[in-house]
Amino acid sequence: LSRDTAVYNIYWDNAQAYIDFAKPLARVNDPGTKWVSDKLRDGIVYRFVIRCQDKAGNEEENINIVSARADSTPPSIVAVFSSSSHKFNVWSNDPVIKISWLSSQDVISGLAGYSIVWDSNEKTMPDETIDIADPNTNQLTYEPPDLQKLGYVKLYFHIRPVDKSGNWNSDASHFGPFLIDIKVPEPPQNIEAIPQPNGKIKVNWGKSQSDDVIKYNVYWDNGTGNGIDYSKTIAVLSADNGGSTTYWWVTPNLIDGKNYEFSVRAVDQADNEEKNTKVVSAIADDQPPIIVHKPITALLEQEIMSVDIHAEVDDSGGIDNVKLHYRKHGESRYLDKVMTYEQPNIYRSEIPSSVFSSVGVDYYISATDKAGNTKSNAVTTIAIVKSLQIALDPTKENEILLGDGSSIYFPAGAVPAGTYLFITIPSVIPEPQEGLKKHIISKEFSLDKELLKPITIALKYSNTKVIGEDESKLAMYIWNGNIWDYLAGVKPDENLAIVSTMRTGIFSIIGDYQPPVISDLLPSGYSEPNSVITAKIRENGSGINTKKIEVMLNTTKLDVSENALKDGVLLLPFPQQLGLGHYKVQVSVADKVGNIAIQSSEFDITGKMTMINVYCYPNPFDPKIGANFAYTLTESADSVKIKIFGMDGRLIKEIDGTTKIGNNEVKWDCNDESGDQVLSSVYICRIEAKSPNSTVAQTIKIAGW
Incomplete structure (x- = not known):
């Protein structure tokens, strides 16, 4: 405090037992500066006294001693480190890193603090700036500032200690990497649910477009219909699929007919699960298709041909394919053909004629539904025979199918007990009468006892049989001993004629191309006001369709009853007494296959006789x-x-x-x-x-x- 102080003399003990005041260690002229010794021996305590000297050389003699221990050793680096939130090199979706460490040690001057750095480099050296000034701090939390923007980060934590003497450790501790990912992955693509055999359902999906997906979580509603339960997975599949971009999972057996809903979500390496709400569903199906087929058991050897096979196949889940399997009887291997879908639930194919021989043909039908459930019916053998003799059971229905598609059906009670049916191709087929053309197909069905109920007979013909024919003019006839009687027209789209009848005998499909003949149409020329229209009508083919007789008087269509034609003569009174004038009458007649004849005449009613x-x-x-x-x-x-x-x-x-x-x-x-x-x-x-x-x-x- 003396104003005339000129210099400060610094004395020390040089680590001896006393301070040597004989010679100052250092002289400091500027009282505002500090003084630093040379490097001393580390860990040794040195004592110092500072005395003031004025301009006249007077030095005061205080003995205020201060001491300090020389310190050139930095604190130890942080060696023990842990994180309660993350593991090194393991992805996490926790955005906050929580870390702790065992404090550095410094036995001389003590720990002053740390310099720290968070970055993406593995060996960054923190600078000599104290970031943590409290030496007792040994834990912190850190949230990367760019995480929300980037979605993911890879970080290292670097820490470097300093002691109170200012000694910085020349090395630093490096911890990491901390892998954080808060960005959810893209969802899987093209999810679908497909029924499988035995009531299982297969869930398919395509790879997520995110590269960091490690697994897929599968959820379902367990068939409750109450929506997907996302609280619990039913299956977890690894994304490591051997390089394939498609994935699938198959359920255990489920309840038949119940609808199940599924959802698949992608999960990345940080356990982020995307939250897509895409739901797919499928109905469990453990029931195979139902095949309804009337087996064909025989083919007459005179008619060896390709045999048409059809079946009704149904499945609530939809049909994938229906196949016809066939072989020459006794052979080991079956050939197969996919049957063609022709109308709702009806599938059709044919066994080629080349397979048939005297030993017959074995065949069966198989069907597979959309779920893969497969059903096959029993094997049927088609025998090749000259004629058939079949015992009929009167207590139940009897239907006999022939190889060419023809059939005969007996309802229960149609025949007496002990009745036999005989089917053959007649050796002599009576020629068609005038008005009819050639036979297309003929068969003889006969019984050894009388019928009690009507039966149904169907004659089937092939397309090759009707080349050049107008199928609308074909019909089924039966031989009555003198002529062929019309029974029923054909169904050209089915190549079939069907009739319900109480008659048996020779049945044939024959063409009728000639229209009826109308002659002697009256009145003609002159008429009374209350006359009668008459005409002779002749038809030797299929017969007259009495519902297709039309009579026009001038422009008026007259009512014609079905009994107006009797014994080949049409008789129709005028609807009322006609007045004087000129009239035209026209008669149109169709036979039972649609051939039409038209005849007309004109007459006058004069009112006087000339x-x-x-x-x-x-x-x-x-x-x-x-x-x-x-x-x-x-x-x-x-x-x-x-x-x-x-x-x-x-x-x-x-x-x-x-x-x-x-x-x-x-x-x-x-x-x-x-x-x-x-x-x-x-x-x-x-x-x-x-x-x-x-x-x-x-x-x-x-x-x-």
């Missing part, structure tokens, strides 16, 4: 042969007299003529009233018609030669 078109033929006539008188009446007469006179006026012969309206013809035998043949000469003929209201007459000259 006689026209009067003549004799031949004229001249031969008295030895006779002559004919013709005339037309516009109304019917009460009487018609034909009087023949000689040139001298003498009456030679009087003849009663016909009185009907329209055309009339009367034959004269050329005899006179005495019964003698007239001579060749010229005669005068008068034809006179009478009615209550009028009399008309005309005279013509005729000659005999």
Whole structure:
């Protein structure tokens, strides 16, 4: 505090027992500076005294001793380190790192603190800046500032201690890496659920587009219908799939017919699970398809051909494929063909004719549903026979299918006990009658006892049998001993004719291409107001379809009952009394296969009687042969007299003529009233018609030669 202090003299003991005041260790002229010794021996305590000296050389003699231990040894590095939140080199989704360490040691001056660094480098050296000034601090928490932006980080923790003497350890401790990932992965792709055999369901999905996915969690609703339960996985699959980009998992056997929902989520290396809500479902199916097939047991050897096989196949989960398996009877290996889907639940294929021989053919049908459940029906053998003799059981239905698709069906109770059915190809088939064409296919079905109920007979034909034929004109007929009777038309889309009948015998499919013949259609020319339409109709083929007879009067369609045609004659009264005028009547008739004939005529209703078109033929006539008188009446007469006179006026012969309206013809035998043949000469003929209201007459000259 003395103002005249000029210098500070520093004395020490140099680690001896006393301080040597004889010679100062150092002199400091500037009282505002500090002084630092040279490097001393580490760990030794040195004592110091500072005395003031004024400008006159006077030195005060205080003995205020201060001491310090020389320290050149830095604290130890941090050697023991741990983290309660993370493991080194293991990915975590915890964004906060919690660490602790065993404090560094410094026995001389004591620990002053640490310099720390967090970065992505493995060996970064912290600088000599104290970041942790409390030597008792040995734990901290750290949240990477860029984590939310980047989504993931790889960090190392570096720590370097310093003692109170300012000695920094030349090395640092490095801990890590800490791997943190808070970014959820992309979901799996193309998830689907597919039913499998025996009630299992296969869940398929494609690889997530994220490269860090390590597993996939599979969740389900366990068939409850209450939504996916994400609290518990039903399966966990590793993402390591041998390089494949597709994954699958198959359930255990589930309850048939129940719907199950599934969801698959990707999980990355930090255990981040994405939260997609994509749900797929499938119905468990442990039931194989149902195959309904009426087995074909025989093929007549006269008809060896490709055999059509069809079956009704159904499955609630859908059908994947239906196959026909066949082999020559007794061979070890089956051939197979995929059956074609033709209509709801109906599948069809054929056994080729090349497989058939005298030993017959074995076949069966298999079906696989969408879940992979497979069912096969029993093996059936098709025998090749000349004829069939089958005992019928009257207590149940009997259906016999033939190899060409034809069949015969007996309902229960259709035959007496002990009845036998005989099926063959007739050796002699009666020729079709006029109006019918050739036989397409024929079979004889006969019984040794009478039928009690109608049976159903179906005749099947192949496309090769009807090349060049109009199938709409084909029908099934039965031989009645004289002609072929029409039974039923064919179904061209099925190549089939079916009939329910109480008859047995020879059945045949025959074509009818000729329409009916309509003749003698009346009225024609003239008519009474209350006349009747008549026509002769002839059909020797399939027969007339009485529901297809149409009659038009001018533009009016008349009602025609089914019994209007009887014994080949159509008889139809006018619907009402007609007025005077000109009329046209047209008759259209169809046979039972659709051939149509049309005939028309025109007539007048005049309201008065006239006689026209009067003549004799031949004229001249031969008295030895006779002559004919013709005339037309516009109304019917009460009487018609034909009087023949000689040139001298003498009456030679009087003849009663016909009185009907329209055309009339009367034959004269050329005899006179005495019964003698007239001579060749010229005669005068008068034809006179009478009615209550009028009399008309005309005279013509005729000659005999």
